Amino acid sequence: MLLELVGDHRNVHMVEDDGDRKWxxxxxxxxxxxxxxxxxxxVDERLEGRADEKQVTTMVHVALWCV
Structure with missing residues (x-):
């Protein structure tokens, strides 16, 4: 959930890569x-670069420890 908050992306989604669809x-x-x-x-683009790098780093590290 923390990763989704940081990047505004679902944890898993389908992408197109050279005409192939993959997860x-x-x-x-x-x-x-x-x-x-x-x-x-x-970081979510809607923040337009106004995110504190130290806070982002802490959030991502905590989220990755939980994964």
């Missing part, structure tokens, strides 16, 4: 972004 698992995306130090890229 995208949002926590996997979050883990990759966390490792790369790019968590702010997954």
């Amino acid at each position: 995208s698992y949002f926590p996997k995306t979050e883990i990759e972004k966390a490792r790369e130090g790019r968590l702010m890229e997954v």
Whole structure:
């Protein structure tokens, strides 16, 4: 639930990739972004960059520990 709050995405959704449809698992995306130090890229776009990076990082880490 925390991941959905941060990124405004459902945890699992269908995506198109080169004409193929496949499932995208949002926590996997979050883990990759966390490792790369790019968590702010997954924050809900409606916030227009007005999210506190430290709070986002804390929320995502807590959410990933729960997963």
